[in-house]
Amino acid sequence: MKYKRKIMAALLCFVFALTIPVYAEDTNDPSGGFAAQIKASKNAAAECYETVVSIQNKGKDVNATVMLKVGSSWSPKDFETEVALPAGSTKDVTFMIPVATLRDGSSDEDVSLRIKAGDKLLSELKLGETSLFDGAGNVIQCGLLSDNPGKLGWMDKGGDSIFISGETRTINLQTLDQNFEESELQALSFLVIDDFDTSVLSVGQTAAIEAWVEGGGGLIIGTGERPETIKGLPENLVDAKINETLKGSGYSDITFGGSYLDTGNAPVYMIRQVNNGAIFLTGLGLSANTGANGEKFFSVDPSDPAELFSTLSDYCGVISSVSNYNNGYYMEDSFNYLEERFSMKFGFLKFVVILYVAISGPVLYLVLKKMNRREQIWVILPVVSLITVGLIYLTGAGNRIRGLQLCGVTVSQAEGKGNTHEYIYGYQASGREWEYKFSEDVFASCPVSLDRYSDQQEVRSCQKGDKRYIKVHPDGGFSAICAMSLQKNKEQGGLEFEATDPSNPLEGTIHNNTGYDLKFVTVSRYGMCVLLRDVKNGESVSTKDTTKVEKPSFASAGEDQFRIYASEYYEGKKYDEAACMAAISIAASDRGEEILKGGVLGVMEDTDAEKKTPGNGKVMKVLYAE
Numbered sequence: 001m002k003y004k005r006k007i008m009a010a011l012l013c014f015v016f017a018l019t020i021p022v023y024a025e026d027t028n029d030p031s032g033g034f035a036a037q038i039k040a041s042k043n044a045a046a047e048c049y050e051t052v053v054s055i056q057n058k059g060k061d062v063n064a065t066v067m068l069k070v071g072s073s074w075s076p077k078d079f080e081t082e083v084a085l086p087a088g089s090t091k092d093v094t095f096m097i098p099v100a101t102l103r104d105g106s107s108d109e110d111v112s113l114r115i116k117a118g119d120k121l122l123s124e125l126k127l128g129e130t131s132l133f134d135g136a137g138n139v140i141q142c143g144l145l146s147d148n149p150g151k152l153g154w155m156d157k158g159g160d161s162i163f164i165s166g167e168t169r170t171i172n173l174q175t176l177d178q179n180f181e182e183s184e185l186q187a188l189s190f191l192v193i194d195d196f197d198t199s200v201l202s203v204g205q206t207a208a209i210e211a212w213v214e215g216g217g218g219l220i221i222g223t224g225e226r227p228e229t230i231k232g233l234p235e236n237l238v239d240a241k242i243n244e245t246l247k248g249s250g251y252s253d254i255t256f257g258g259s260y261l262d263t264g265n266a267p268v269y270m271i272r273q274v275n276n277g278a279i280f281l282t283g284l285g286l287s288a289n290t291g292a293n294g295e296k297f298f299s300v301d302p303s304d305p306a307e308l309f310s311t312l313s314d315y316c317g318v319i320s321s322v323s324n325y326n327n328g329y330y331m332e333d334s335f336n337y338l339e340e341r342f343s344m345k346f347g348f349l350k351f352v353v354i355l356y357v358a359i360s361g362p363v364l365y366l367v368l369k370k371m372n373r374r375e376q377i378w379v380i381l382p383v384v385s386l387i388t389v390g391l392i393y394l395t396g397a398g399n400r401i402r403g404l405q406l407c408g409v410t411v412s413q414a415e416g417k418g419n420t421h422e423y424i425y426g427y428q429a430s431g432r433e434w435e436y437k438f439s440e441d442v443f444a445s446c447p448v449s450l451d452r453y454s455d456q457q458e459v460r461s462c463q464k465g466d467k468r469y470i471k472v473h474p475d476g477g478f479s480a481i482c483a484m485s486l487q488k489n490k491e492q493g494g495l496e497f498e499a500t501d502p503s504n505p506l507e508g509t510i511h512n513n514t515g516y517d518l519k520f521v522t523v524s525r526y527g528m529c530v531l532l533r534d535v536k537n538g539e540s541v542s543t544k545d546t547t548k549v550e551k552p553s554f555a556s557a558g559e560d561q562f563r564i565y566a567s568e569y570y571e572g573k574k575y576d577e578a579a580c581m582a583a584i585s586i587a588a589s590d591r592g593e594e595i596l597k598g599g600v601l602g603v604m605e606d607t608d609a610e611k612k613t614p615g616n617g618k619v620m621k622v623l624y625a626e
Helices: 002-026 130-134 149-159 184-188 202-212 306-315 328-338 348-370 374-395 559-571 575-591 593-597
Strands: 034-043 048-057 062-070 077-085 088-099 112-116 122-129 139-146 162-164 166-177 190-194 218-222 239-248 251-256 269-274 277-282 406-412 417-428 434-438 442-450 457-465 467-473 481-488 495-497 508-512 518-525 528-535 541-542 547-554 598-604 620-623
Touching: 034 112, 034 184, 034 547, 048 062, 048 077, 048 112, 048 598, 062 088, 077 088, 077 442, 088 306, 088 442, 088 559, 112 130, 122 130, 122 442, 122 547, 149 166, 149 190, 149 306, 149 508, 166 598, 184 202, 202 218, 202 277, 218 306, 251 277, 277 306, 277 559, 328 406, 328 417, 328 442, 328 559, 328 575, 348 374, 374 559, 406 575, 417 467, 417 575, 442 467, 457 481, 467 481, 481 547, 495 598, 495 620, 508 528, 518 575, 575 593, 575 598, 575 620, 593 598
Parallel strands: 077 457, 139 166, 139 190, 190 218, 218 277, 406 620
Antiparallel strands: 034 048, 048 088, 062 077, 062 112, 112 122, 162 166, 239 251, 269 277, 406 417, 417 481, 434 467, 442 481, 457 467, 495 508, 508 541, 518 528, 518 598, 528 547, 598 620
């Protein structure tokens, strides 16, 4: 009996010892739990939602990994950072969420917060839906800069909801004056300037308007009979001049610069994409709503605010439900042309294959036959096969079937305006976790698309201090990810097309002052393009130079067209040319196809040693001017 008691006591001690680590781990779990609040404000210049999550720790000290999850399980956007949460404290954690993240055609998806200590989930809190990034629910903020703002009240339809870009929204009109501050501008999605003398604005204010538009804002200008409405705005932003005001008609006669025009009915209006934003400019006085006789002057009805806002929002990265970054899957298709097709090279690898065929066939058979040991072929043949596979594996380190493969494209405005957008496409053949560290200048990053055959892998945009990286935990082999980042633009050159023949919009001269020799340059006007090869830095080249023109103009210019060119070059084993066309296609996805109605794109391979990628993928640089 004593013996049995001793055994029982020993077993109880053993069980108790096993429970000690569990309780020790639980001591790190704050018993009081967490509470959190979220606030998002749009930073147009950064092209991001500056999202602040206030986390209250009601329990004990904890060093936590905080993950903000935006979107559905099939299209997750996870943003992760590490933070110390002392007992009883409330800490603000800031996430820079690129606007592109929330513009993938989906709406009202969940926004939640996960707090983990190591691998243990401490708390998961639902913070709301993606509509919170529009401000108060689905409210769109619209500023009015006018001497008669009361006459623009029709734009919100008396506070009724209106249908804009696939979603039901409410317009909130806010009156500004000539002393408005930049912070007021940053809170807006649209700015209406009508019946107002912009020359009274300061240089700082006009520069702020320009930066706001480039960052994704929608600027609506109606001049009416007042040429002063555009007098104080930068010429390169408006790209138009007023010839005369037609007194009593309610509008001005305007000549537009080299911009995309929608002719409609008189007076014509201009919709011009400027980086991620857009400008709607018409000679009509919007405060008059319609003309002097109530007639409709152009195809966008000024008496219908939904049509007016929706038309412009189709060109704006901040409001449009379809992002300028486009569908990541299309980018993925283009990225396939940045890698050379794998082919077995003559040399040791082929020598190994030929030697294997010879040994496993006639040589092995004849040797064993002569030794009268043919029955041992079932042992020797597997050994030879294993040795051969090992040799092939060792010689295949540069092939796409082994290890992490990466390729990239950077898209920058040639004169250094706006931000540089970097896209990377990578996959891990083995299915192991991998990460990609962005350069030090990156201030925001996010996934663009996941492997189309995968719904389980985790992709996180992580931050440690000032470092940002994409971390991927695949669910199997060949899991892929397309991701993007934002960083300050460092370019200092210029890229320009000077038209010489009004009857032929593609006839003119390209001036390359970018500081780079460009492999290809494409000039686009009114849906047509011409493609030139090898435009050196400092060189001016005519589009009539037959020694430079690679492709003549074509009627339907677009990212699809350049993807077709990439495919043609790729099939012809011209891999450098294929990579250039693929990069232009990706840039068109990034900028929106409107740049192909009036822009210049130049491409080259980025030979910066710091941007070399593992595998056999390339890094391309695309410079653009609108």
